[in-house]
Amino acid sequence: MLTGKKILLGVTGGIAAFKAASLCSKLVKEGAEVKVIMTQSATQFITELTLQALSKNVVYTDTFDEKHANSIAHISLADWADLVLVAPATANIIGKMAAGIADDMLSTTLLATQAPIMVAPAMNVHMYEHPAVRRNLAELVSRGVMMIEPGEGLLACGYTGKGRMEEPETLVRVVDEYFNREAALDKEPLSGKRVAITAGGTVERIDPVRYITNDSSGKMGFALARAAKRLGAQVTLIAGNTQAEPPAGIPLIRVSSAQEMYEAVQAVWADTDIMVKAAAVADYRPKETAAQKIKKTGDSLVLELVKNIDILETLGKLKTSQYLIGFAAETENVEQHAMDKLKRKNCDLLVANDVTAQGAGFGTDTNIVNIYDASGLVQSLPRMAKEEVALRIMELAASKVAGTSR
Ligand code: PMT
Numbered sequence: 001m002l003t004g005k006k007i008l009l010g011v012t013g014g015i016a017a018f019k020a021a022s023l024c025s026k027l028v029k030e031g032a033e034v035k036v037i038m039t040q041s042a043t044q045f046i047t048e049l050t051l052q053a054l055s056k057n058v059v060y061t062d063t064f065d066e067k068h069a070n071s072i073a074h075i076s077l078a079d080w081a082d083l084v085l086v087a088p089a090t091a092n093i094i095g096k097m098a099a100g101i102a103d104d105m106l107s108t109t110l111l112a113t114q115a116p117i118m119v120a121p122a123m124n125v126h127m128y129e130h131p132a133v134r135r136n137l138a139e140l141v142s143r144g145v146m147m148i149e150p151g152e153g154l155l156a157c158g159y160t161g162k163g164r165m166e167e168p169e170t171l172v173r174v175v176d177e178y179f180n181r182e183a184a185l186d187k188e189p190l191s192g193k194r195v196a197i198t199a200g201g202t203v204e205r206i207d208p209v210r211y212i213t214n215d216s217s218g219k220m221g222f223a224l225a226r227a228a229k230r231l232g233a234q235v236t237l238i239a240g241n242t243q244a245e246p247p248a249g250i251p252l253i254r255v256s257s258a259q260e261m262y263e264a265v266q267a268v269w270a271d272t273d274i275m276v277k278a279a280a281v282a283d284y285r286p287k288e289t290a291a292q293k294i295k296k297t298g299d300s301l302v303l304e305l306v307k308n309i310d311i312l313e314t315l316g317k318l319k320t321s322q323y324l325i326g327f328a329a330e331t332e333n334v335e336q337h338a339m340d341k342l343k344r345k346n347c348d349l350l351v352a353n354d355v356t357a358q359g360a361g362f363g364t365d366t367n368i369v370n371i372y373d374a375s376g377l378v379q380s381l382p383r384m385a386k387e388e389v390a391l392r393i394m395e396l397a398a399s400k401v402a403g404t405s406r
Contacts, residue, residue: 001031002172002175004032005083006081008085008109009024009085011037011042012092013090014045016087016164017088018045021046023168027175030172033057035055037109039093078114081113084115084116085119086106087118093110094137098139121137122163141359144387150162185391189398195228195235195273198261200218200242201240201241202214202260207290214282215362218240227387227391229247239279240281258285273323273404276397277326280329283307287305312345323397326350334352338350343374349378352369354368371392
């Protein structure tokens with residue numbers, strides 16, 4: 001399954017480096033072309049010669065040991081790879097990657113590459129649980145680095161716990177699944193479908209200088225738009241207040257209030273196959289918007305709020321052939337509230353995030369979501385980059401609408 005795939009294997013200095021031999025051999029047997037970079041510490045555990053013999057390629061250990069006069073090795077390797085797999089990945093290389101340090105052949109190549117990166121951590125359980133390592137791993141996940149979680153068991157240091165690098169056959173399977181999925185995405189399963197996505201928070205004006213809004217940055221909605229486009233859809237974005245950079249090349253309709261968002265959604269609704277409501281819409285707005293700045297008078301000020309239209313619920317009632325995906329930002333009883341919203345708003349899928357969880361919800365680069373349909377939980381996604389969450393949601397939607405036409 002890996003025929004012709006170019007895999008750059010980074011081996012760092014932990015006892016699990018001995019597994020790199022088996023990993024390299026298995027990747028080559030699956031048809032991959034493998035080139036290896038070892039850190040100096042890795043060479044304390046396994047020899048260059050072993051990995052050279054198994055990969056049938058020169059092994060790189062030193063940034064300044066240029067083997068070919070007409071190229072710079074760390075750049076040409078970075079450009080050559082379809083995938084970079086760092087296995088085992090020590091706490092040290094994870095820290096360097098998170099900090100952007102480039103002080104040896106592997107860390108320099110990791111900075112130079114634009115290829116996707118997978119990391120298989122291996123270390124002592126206490127190191128793995130150290131807040132610095134947790135923070136560095138979270139930083140890498142938010143940048144889209146794919147993490148192959150270590151297994152639990154007896155570690156070489158004598159401790160029992162999490163930190164043992166996954167077995168080579170598991171790593172090969174994960175790599176294989178990655179390339180299979182990429183191939184499926186390249187087939188553009190949403191080709192011919194029109195997808196509308198709402199993003200960001202609405203703004204409800206109190207007076208010319210004050211308003212009510214929320215913490216939505218637009219990152220989730222923008223990631224969904226990029227994902228839908230990657231899957232071949234014709235995408236329209238409707239965005240309220242956002243801090244994130246909108247995706248290039250996707251038509252963007254800017255709105256402010258919930259009412260404006262409703263009108264924009266209505267305008268595209270009839271020509272939409274899949275509607276994704278990732279925006280955080282205000283449930284209430286000030287009854288009156290003052291024409292002039294409200295002056296400070298008494299010790300208190302009463303602001304009367306009136307209910308906004310529930311856009312998603314309205315679409316749920318209007319729905320004919322459209323596939324409707326809602327979001328739910330919850331702080332407690334996530335499943336119960338999510339299922340209640342799914343039914344009440346007549347959604348086909350509902351993506352629930354517990355916005356109190358670290359690395360989930362408003363403003364973050366990662367999210368943790370559960371996806372429900374009318375029969376209950378469909379997918380539970382651990383913390384991953386919003387870009388990846390978005391791809392999973394759009395892939396699921398593509399599988400649900402496959403073969404349907406309007
Ligand atoms: O933008 P980010 O910083 O990346 O953050 C992403 C997010 C946390 C905003 C996103 O993942 C999310 O959860 N969006 C939905 C937020 C929300 O409004 O949740 P809710 O539970 O209040 O609403 C449920 C659903 O009804 C949502 O699809 C919402 O768009 C919709 N709704 C709500 C109220 C309203 N008046 N009209 C609506 O359409």
